[in-house]
Amino acid sequence: MEFKRVVVTGLGALTPIGNTVPEYWNSLINGVSGAAFIKSFDVEKFKTKFACEVKGFDAEGFLGRKEARKLDPFVQYALFSTEEAVKDAGVDFDKLDTSRIGVIWGSGIGGLKTFLDEVVNFAKGDGTPKFNPFFIPKMIADIAPGHISIKYGLRGPNFTTVSACASSNNSLIDAFNYLRLGKANMFITGGSEAIINEAGIGGFNAMHALSTRNDDPTTASRPFDLDRDGFVAGEGAGTIILEELEHALKRGAKIYAEMVGGGMSADAYHMTAPHPDGLGASLVMKAALEDAGLQPSDIDYVNVHGTSTPIGDPQEVKAITDAFGDHIYNINISSTKSMTGHLLGAAGAVEAIASILALQHGIVPPTINHFTDDPAFDPKINFTFNTAQKREINIVQSNGFGFGGHNASVIFKKYQQ
Template sequence: MEFKRVVVTGLGALTPIGNSVPEYWDGLLNGVSGAALIKSFDTTNFKTKFACEVKNFDADAFLGRKDARKLDPFVQYALYAVDEAVKDAELDFDKLDTNRIGVIWGSGIGGLKTFLDEVVNFAKGDGSPRFNPFFIPKMIADIAPGHISIKYGLRGPNFTTVSACASSNNSLIDAFNYLRLGKANMFISGGSEAIINEAGIGGFNAMHALSTRNDDPATASRPFDLDRDGFVAGEGAGTIILEELEHAKARGAKIYAEMVGGGMSADAYHMTAPHPEGLGATLVMKAALEDAGLTPADIDYVNVHGTSTPLGDPQEIKAIQQAYGDEIYRINISSTKSMTGHLLGAAGAVEAIAAILAVKNDVIPPTINHFTDDPAFDPRINFTFNKAQQREVRAAQSNGFGFGGHNASVIFKKYEE
């Protein structure tokens, strides 16, 4: 069977360093940190008092106050990023077969704020179950693609992928596979997350997963630095319009890049820790390369999962060494989480946008906040520390790894006729 080709025709982003794709990309190239003291709740009694929050986002202005109240922030973020991507792709759904346009969306947790608020209100009451009628439909993780399809009248495949921090990489891979099999013409794919609240920060603090560098939030996300002490929580959304090539050409769409492969694997090791030898991560990168019909010699950039945790960073580099061999010394590596923080279920989509734009523009966004070399890492590896680097980027790989040992990796390359 001959697979159909799949291209990227639209992008949308709501991130801690920019509320549009141009703002986000500019923030990446200029090494902007999105981390600051948390404003959305009182952190007095919390170990971590900072995060990478979305800034200057007005849900009421975007959606209207009445509709905004019916939606958890993770859905608000999703609709906002999708709106930008639809406009970017110049989609006129009245002229398209909406029965063949689907939505596959990723979220690791879904409506955590809604769940928190409703349970707290119940606990404060007299025991009567006076829950908001929107409680369940606001909270469930699959409601985001539901709202997207309702807004635009899209009747193609519609579901949510939930694989922790690999969720939106999985959404991209699922959309890619449906398209190349000819099951649809186009997908709105991506992910969103909104966990910067008491439950999210408190829960990750209880796991000792978050940085506690409260005296210097802006530099707290330090992937591959000797003094890294945990990840910085982020929030937001990323949207990628994936489209079957001939369909895109027929409507005269602009093309950012071609999606050529995706890989999935499991660590089968531990509930939260990565495999110490990076076996699952090695397997997923090799699987994505094989799926794309590429070798490590074809890749110029790897946007790593790179969370700034003591355990995770070394295992990922070990995995890249095992998957790439000596090619690791030729490629650029960077962790954009050093700027955005970790967007959990939205991370894969937001970071895939960075990989796509690196391919399109031949520039590598940096890994910021590097101060002290870690002797555990080979000094010949180019981590793109602190400053963006110009270079030809023929193809880029983007990794996402999640609690439970879920791994998903995607590959984009320059589009050629």
């Protein structure tokens, strides 16, 4: 069968460096760090005292006090970024067949704040089970797409993808596949995460996964720098409206880009560590290229997973070197996590948005906080250190890798009729 073409018609973002897509993009190209000391809880006894928190988000102002109390922050974030994307796409759902519009959403953890609060309250009590009746529906990871579908009356496929930090890349790929197979006309897709709380920071500290650069939080996320010491936790949401091309053209939608491929693989190696030779990461990039019918030489920019961990960054560079061969010297590589921190299950969505905007504007966002070259990396590779770079960009690839060895990579290209 002939696949249908799939395009991007709307974007929405709530990030540590901007609460709208224009704010987010402006911060990206200007190299703004979202890291600062944590304000949402007392960090005095924590190894890591900083993170990339969302700033200035008023959940009660957006949702109303009563509704906000029913929703975990990861759902609040999802609804907020989705409202921007729906408006951006110019969608009037009353004029569309909502039985063919779905929601596929990614979240690696879901309602961690809700789970933490309820368990702490129970532990402080006398053993009597006094739980909030919204405890379970606030916590479960699938509730975000549920609330999005309820708000907009969407009755197409609806579920959550959970693959740790690859979650929202997986959501994009699933939506892409449904659309090109003709099983739906449009999807609201993306991801959200809200883990900046005692359990989230404490848990990742226990794994020695987070940077502990408490003396200088804004420069703590240092992908590919010799002195990187772990990732910086982030939070937020990204929403992408994916649409079957003919459906988008019929309603006169503006088109940001075309999604042309997605790949998935597993490391089959370790619970948290990447494969030492970058095997799964190389496989997933090759799979995405094959799915898109492209050659490595077609790619202009790779938005890398690039978490700023001592182990993860070298493995990804090995993988890119294997997947692209000598063409690695012709592409730009950058890690926008140097600015946003690591949004875990939402990372793929916000980084796909960065990739789409890079494609549209012909600007590669930088990898900030580079101070010292790591001799492990070939100096001829263009990591786009510290300053955004203008260049012709026709095709971009964006990677996401998660605990458990989950890998997902997506590819977008300039739209041409």
